Amino acid sequence: MLLHIPEIFNPSQVETLRNALQSGPWVDGAASAGPLAAEAKHNLQFSTEAEEYPSLAKTIAAALERHPLFLSAALPQFILPFMFNRYTGGGNYGDHIDNAIQTDRNSGQRLRTDISVTVFLSDPESYEGGDLIIEDTYGAHEVKLPAGDAIIYPSSSLHRVEPVTAGERIAAFSWVQSLVPDAWQRSMLFNLDMTLIKLRSQVGNSEEIVALTGHYHNLLRQWSR
Known part of the structure; x- marks a missing residue:
């Protein structure tokens, strides 16, 4: 199920998050990908070693966990710690499927990825390209949402991020292990x-x-x- 979750954050909250992320540190996103995905991944990620990272990741998760539409659709059992990516200067992420098993960096627990989540933090008018393309049995879906909105979709879906040709695209992303795997x-x-x-x-x-x-x-x- 592909579902748009509106208004996770209001414009003021989005601006606060972006300001906290803006100065970095940003590292090569390919370092966190599997061997095959790393070849297709051309972006930056906010360092998980940064002092601000734990608080920022918890802010995203807490907001989603308060949203009734997300809770109804995802039925979350566990949410992996959110991370943040940045696309600019032609940055993109080619066709890939997310790893079926991920390790929670906080607990060390290995979790099944049922649902992928992207929370958009850049206004769509501020960058060109950068559409999230998700493919399912009904074809390819182009997703470019307002800042503060989220998209959830099956982690088994083939998806990609188109090149960002102007401006920058910043987003938070994670995975959910649902109470209902099917x-x-x-x-x-x-x-x-x-x-x-x-x-x-x-x-x-x-x-x-x-x-x-x-x-x-x-x-x-x-x-x-």
Whole structure:
């Protein structure tokens, strides 16, 4: 499921994050990629050794964990520490699929990557190119969102970042291990949850709404691991 999560941060919060990231230190992004992906990765990443890094990474995760749309769609069990990338001067990331297993740099725990997350921190008018292209069974989807918005998509998707030909594109990115590993089951639960919210706003907590809510939780109980 490809889903736009709006307004993770407001413009003032985005500006604060960008200012904290602006001076770096930035390092070669290929250093954190696998052998195959490293050949396609041409960007910079904010150093995870920087003093400011832990606080910035926690700020992104905390904001997402407060967003009801993200919680409903991702059903997060674990969120890997966020990192930050910067594309400029033709920087790009060619076609690749994210590693299935990643290691949490804080706990050392090895986690399955079910969902990839990108939080855009640069205004789309401030740079040219830099579209995130995500491919699925319905074709290629071009994603270039307002600063402060996020996109989530299956980590199994083939995707790329087009060259940034002017300006700079800064974003935060991470991966989620979901309580429900199966993407189709997550999508079913999300659609059911969204429908329940709409029906509840129209008719209140009727007997039928309560029964459907029970079915949602029983499915979640059955499908979660």
